[in-house]
Amino acid sequence: MTSGRNMTATSAVAYAARLAQVDVVAAYPITPQTRIIEAIAKFVADGEMKAQFVQVESEHSALAATIAASSNGVRAFTATSSQGLLYMHEMMHWAASARVPIVMANVNRAVAPPWNIYGDHQDAISQRDTGWLQLFAETNQHALDMTLQAFRIAEDPRVQLPVMVNLDGFTLSHTYEPVVVPEPEVVNRFLAPRPAVDWLDVEHPKTINGVVSPEHYIQFRALQKDAARRALVVIEEVGEAFAEQFCRDSGGLLSLEQVSDAEIVFVALGSAASTIRSMVRAWRSVGRKVGVISVRSYRPFPDAKMAEALAGARVAVVWDRAYSFGCGGPLAGEVKGALYGRESRPVVLSAVGGFGGAPVGPTELEKALEWADASMQGRPVPLETWFGVKAYRDGRTPDGKE
Amino acid sequence: MARNETPLVMPGNSSCAGCGAVLIARLVTEAIGPNQIMVIPACCMGAVATSFPKATFNVPVLRTAFASTASFLTGLEASAKAKGQEVTLVGFAGDGATVDIGLAALSGAIERGHSFVYICYDNEGYMNTGFQRSGSTPRGAQTSTTPGGALGRYKAEPRKDIAKIVAAHGIPYLATASPAYPADLTRKVERAVAVKGPTFLHIMSPCPLGWGFPSANSVELARTAVESGLWKLYELDHGVLRLSLSPKKRKPVKEFFAPQSRFAHLSDDVYEELQRAVDEEWTTIEKEGFSLRCETSRA
Numbered sequence: 149m150t151s152g153r154n155m156t157a158t159s160a161v162a163y164a165a166r167l168a169q170v171d172v173v174a175a176y177p178i179t180p181q182t183r184i185i186e187a188i189a190k191f192v193a194d195g196e197m198k199a200q201f202v203q204v205e206s207e208h209s210a211l212a213a214t215i216a217a218s219s220n221g222v223r224a225f226t227a228t229s230s231q232g233l234l235y236m237h238e239m240m241h242w243a244a245s246a247r248v249p250i251v252m253a254n255v256n257r258a259v260a261p262p263w264n265i266y267g268d269h270q271d272a273i274s275q276r277d278t279g280w281l282q283l284f285a286e287t288n289q290h291a292l293d294m295t296l297q298a299f300r301i302a303e304d305p306r307v308q309l310p311v312m313v314n315l316d317g318f319t320l321s322h323t324y325e326p327v328v329v330p331e332p333e334v335v336n337r338f339l340a341p342r343p344a345v346d347w348l349d350v351e352h353p354k355t356i357n358g359v360v361s362p363e364h365y366i367q368f369r370a371l372q373k374d375a376a377r378r379a380l381v382v383i384e385e386v387g388e389a390f391a392e393q394f395c396r397d398s399g400g401l402l403s404l405e406q407v408s409d410a411e412i413v414f415v416a417l418g419s420a421a422s423t424i425r426s427m428v429r430a431w432r433s434v435g436r437k438v439g440v441i442s443v444r445s446y447r448p449f450p451d452a453k454m455a456e457a458l459a460g461a462r463v464a465v466v467w468d469r470a471y472s473f474g475c476g477g478p479l480a481g482e483v484k485g486a487l488y489g490r491e492s493r494p495v496v497l498s499a500v501g502g503f504g505g506a507p508v509g510p511t512e513l514e515k516a517l518e519w520a521d522a523s524m525q526g527r528p529v530p531l532e533t534w535f536g537v538k539a540y541r542d543g544r545t546p547d548g549k550e
Numbered sequence: 551m552a553r554n555e556t557p558l559v560m561p562g563n564s565s566c567a568g569c570g571a572v573l574i575a576r577l578v579t580e581a582i583g584p585n586q587i588m589v590i591p592a593c594c595m596g597a598v599a600t601s602f603p604k605a606t607f608n609v610p611v612l613r614t615a616f617a618s619t620a621s622f623l624t625g626l627e628a629s630a631k632a633k634g635q636e637v638t639l640v641g642f643a644g645d646g647a648t649v650d651i652g653l654a655a656l657s658g659a660i661e662r663g664h665s666f667v668y669i670c671y672d673n674e675g676y677m678n679t680g681f682q683r684s685g686s687t688p689r690g691a692q693t694s695t696t697p698g699g700a701l702g703r704y705k706a707e708p709r710k711d712i713a714k715i716v717a718a719h720g721i722p723y724l725a726t727a728s729p730a731y732p733a734d735l736t737r738k739v740e741r742a743v744a745v746k747g748p749t750f751l752h753i754m755s756p757c758p759l760g761w762g763f764p765s766a767n768s769v770e771l772a773r774t775a776v777e778s779g780l781w782k783l784y785e786l787d788h789g790v791l792r793l794s795l796s797p798k799k800r801k802p803v804k805e806f807f808a809p810q811s812r813f814a815h816l817s818d819d820v821y822e823e824l825q826r827a828v829d830e831e832w833t834t835i836e837k838e839g840f841s842l843r844c845e846t847s848r849a
Contacts, residue, residue: 171629171632172628172629172632174625174628198632200628200629202624202625202662203662204658205654205655205661206654206658208617208618209621209624212617212618212621212622212624212625212655213622213624213625214625216589216612216621216624216625216629217625217628217629218625218629219626220629220633220635222629222632224625238615238617239618347610347612348587348626350585350609350610350637353584353605353607353609353610354605354611355600355607355610355611355613356612356613357614358600358601358602358613359599359600359601359602361601
């Protein structure tokens with residue numbers, strides 16, 4: 149096996165953009181994304197990357213410029229985090245509805261106020277319904293591999309949708325891990341140039357993104373819905389093709405570890421899933437039947453696969469690093485939705501925590517396992533628990549009891 | 551029809567009768583020719599550009615959101631460079647999309663020096679949505695959000711001078727124009743196309759419905775604005791500023807304001823004050839020459 153170079157996930161993403169031979173990068177700096185665009189700037193300045201690198205005046209413009217470039221047929225890339233992603237929101241919808249196959253790295257970071265630059269998933273989850281496909285990296289290697297896969301998924305004629313590659317702020321973005329950087333010629337065999345588009349052909353002029361009547365509007369939305377559903381197939385295919393060529397499993401919809409005979413199954417996104425993997429190995433070594441599902445594709449959400457994977461479990465602990473206020477953990481909600489109508493399904497416990505860089509580590513996970521055990525033993529337990537919250541100063545407890 | 555025989559702005563489009571903007575669109579588009587990509591944000595001309603499946607422009611049009619004309623031009627320029635494509639990139643945006651919501655993007659794109667022709671057709675308000683006030687609405691105008699009312703709440707503030715703001719960026723080429731002077735407008739568009747880097751045209755765009763005047767009089771009103779000395783035609787070409795036209799015998803400014811219902815509440819005292827301001831301004835121009843300092847608010 150090729151040994152990797154030590155690098156952060158932000159460097160890994162920059163290498164991926166370079167290997168994908170992107171034509172246009174338009175970006176605006178924000179912590180912790182900055183190292184991606186700094187690395188790209190250096191590649192371009194050193195002549196190692198041919199891309200047009202445009203340093204725009206805002207994230208709204210970063211995504212707008214990326215959309216326009218992609219509409220003109222080139223391969224376009226951008227990256228952001230947190231507030232930057234929120235500032236892009238209008239253009240997020242625009243990109244997906246305009247069907248431009250942009251790839252964007254989102255270095256997951258908490259949302260203000262109060263200000264916090266560390267990792268959680270509120271930024272990405274708040275863009276859930278914009279129509280973007282969303283992949284989550286567990287490791288720095290995934291950040292590179294998924295970015296390459298993302299271009300192939302986005303540009304597949306069956307899909308034609310933008311893809312966001314999520315990587316956890318600091319946990320991945322500023323942490324060094326060995327990463328294998330593939331040779332350009334190998335990447336070229338995996339990722340063909342973008343198929344030609346003629347949207348803005350001056351010989352055959354068209355008006356793109358115009359005004360339509362209600363009867364036509366829903367047709368556009370239906371096409372978009374079908375494309376996002378077809379991505380379920382394409383993401384699996386691309387993940388398999390990648391694994392075959394590079395001998396690494398770093399794609400697909402879900403990654404299952406020790407799930408088939410597990411009584412308790414953890415479900416998580418991003419680097420938390422990789423932490424849970426190591427806990428699962430430790431628990432297995434002492435005879436506990438615990439498994440983990442890493443959700444690699446959050447959009448499209450692989451509901452059927454999720455339900456099948458959880459069919460044999462008694463308790464599913466779904467870990468959310470984001471929250472839908474007044475409702476619950478978003479991923480937990482989606483897992484419950486996937487299980488609807490299934491005869492064989494586990495109890496779903498919604499674990500919420502790891503906000504603003506708070507740990508999802510052994511302490512939290514051991515507590516979560518005790519909680520799952522209590523549920524399995526038939527004791528009355530809450531269906532949702534926030535981890536790491538202290539009692540409030542007025543003496544109330546975080547679960548709302550006086 | 552063969553490509554070169556087809557008009558670039560098609561007849562039968564959905565613009566209002568007497569629309570200044572569609573006249574400007576035709577003059578600009580024909581001056582540039584078929585080798586262009588046009589970016590149109592939310593604005594009157596966005597609504598005119600398509601009613602699916604019909605299209606008004608016979609050149610590629612990429613519609614964008616309100617704030618993003620200049621950032622779309624940015625991305626298009628980068629992609630054209632990447633492809634080695636030679637094409638004129640045109641932004642065609644109203645005053646709201648330019649002086650208000652899109653100003654940061656415009657400023658950024660000019661600062662970065664991308665090559666494009668940005669047309670701001672200025673109908674002095676959000677006309678497509680029913681005549682709301684914009685930063686380019688002149689002082690004293692009645693709009694649907696400065697309705698006057700019992701308390702006389704008309705637009706209280708002078709308009710932003712977008713041309714001066716753009717000039718402050720050190721833009722290679724900037725011009726003002728009027729649809730009443732098509733030869734001057736066409737020449738300025740052709741010059742903008744020839745200039746490398748960002749270029750900006752600020753064009754007065756009379757709006758019969760929003761301003762409240764008969765739709766047959768759009769061109770006449772635009773001409774009166776110039777002949778009264780209110781709307782100055784000038785260009786700033788690589789730092790050299792020149793007036794395109796000095797009206798020898800200026801018409802009274804009242805001839806511009808009085809036919810418009812949005813100014814119906816103005817009294818003769820106000821007209822006299824407006825006339826004095828314009829006269830003083832032109833006296834200064836005649837004595838000291840034209841400079842961008844001369845520009846004062848017009849109402």
